[in-house]
Amino acid sequence: MTAIPADSKPSADSAETAGAGGPAGPSGPVLHSAVIDWFDGHARDLPWRRPDAGPWAVMVSEFMLQQTPVNRVLPVYEQWLARWPSPADLAAEPPGEAVRAWGRLGYPRRALRLHGAAVAIRERHGGRVPSDHAELLALPGVGEYTAAAVASFAYGQRHAVLDTNVRRVFARAVSGREFPPDATTAAERKVARALLPDDEPTAARWAAATMELGALVCTARTPHCVRCPITAQCAWRAAGSPAHDGPPRRGQTYAGTDRQVRGKLLAVLREAVAPVPQAALDRVWDEPVQRARALDGLVADGLVEPLDGGLYRLPLS
DNA sequence: TAGACGTGGTG
DNA sequence: TCACCAAGTCT
Incomplete structure (x- = not known):
């Protein structure tokens, strides 16, 4: 079976889409459908x-899912949206409350x-999550x-969505x-654009589907090629899975590392209801x-x- | 652009 | 057990 060509044309190329199994290999639409x-x-x-789930919910999930497994995000996500159902709700509270509610998700700068982002959405976008890619x-x-x-999943737009799974x-x-290169390359973006379906709804569906395929089947450690819908067209399989x-x-x-120390320090402050004295922080690392x-x-x-007097707390502003 | 940035599950 | 890995962003 022919592997997917790296220079696949967008599916608009009707000459290519017409003949399944043509000389250029599998056509875009066949791949998309699979x-x-x-x-x-699945x-x-x-x-x-x-x-x-509106755009705000999608945006919250995307922030939380950065470098973080779905299972750990789920409970925090539910509590977050129950407490802050709109960007304005979050923007009305101190940033430290966001850090506290972030819990142990990791990378608290995301909070x-x-x-x-919620403040900016309130100030610049009337409280609505923007749909424009550049504004996002x-x-x-x-x-x-x-x-x-966000543009793709919340607004159904056509964008190349390149996460680690895709x-x-x-x-x-x-x-x-x-495996892909360490950092996203221009070549990867080119491939992603070339494979992107032409119409918006299908492109958005494709983005979610390829991500899910990577998350559930084409996994990093042990890919489940037996369950893969495009195994017959996979260049890696064709090459013997090198x-x-x-x-x-x-x-x-x-x-x-400093990261570990930061985590321990912040954990103390997250749990505290009042400003914490230096001495309490000193106990977490010798x-x-x-x-x-x-x-x-x-x-x-x-x-x-x-604060004055050697006290520390999560930020009020 | 390489490295910093959390946390916890897992093969 | 212990590296590896998980829907990245920023500098």
Whole structure:
């Protein structure tokens, strides 16, 4: 079976779409149908995908899902939207409340940025999550992926949505490699654009479907090719599923790092209802230089507010 | 552009 | 057990 060509034309090219199994390989629409039909039968019932989930709910989910598994997001997401059903509701509270409600999701700067995005939405967009990609991109915490995801999932627009799942699916199916490059490349964007269905609703469906395929089937550790709807067209399979070559992929160290210390410090402040004395923070880490550096970093990031008398709390502004 | 930035589940 | 991994963004 012919693998998906890296230079696939958009499906508008009727000459190519007409002949299934033509010389250029599988046509776009065939590929789209295979993945989207699979999605129709296997998509998880996630709250941010339900009809009652508006743009704000989608945006909240996208922030929380950055580098964070679905299962850990679910309970925090539910509480968050119950407490702050609109951007204005969140914007009306201090940023520290967002950090507190973030709980142990990790990367708490996301909470600060989501709060900042809510403020910006109130100030610049009349309290409505913007639908324009450039306006989304201008919000704090919204990068290339999140802007495309919100525009696509919340507003049904046509955007190349390149998250780690989609990048892995394309790396395998199109490029014949086990893993994508460390950082998103122009070549990956080109592939994603080329494979994007022409009409908006189908493109939005395709974006969600390819993400789900990567999350459930074309997984990083042990891909379930037997259950894959496009296994017959996968370049990586066709090549015999070669192992990743080249330099080892960047690992994440954590134990003993500033990140760990920051996490411990912030955990104390999240649980506290009143300003916390320095001494209480000193207990979480015994190495004073690293501890001070971590605390300074949290203050510099706006995650912690220092008060007079050696007291600290989550930020009121 | 490489590295910082949390946390916890898992093979 | 312990690296690896999870819907990235920012500098």
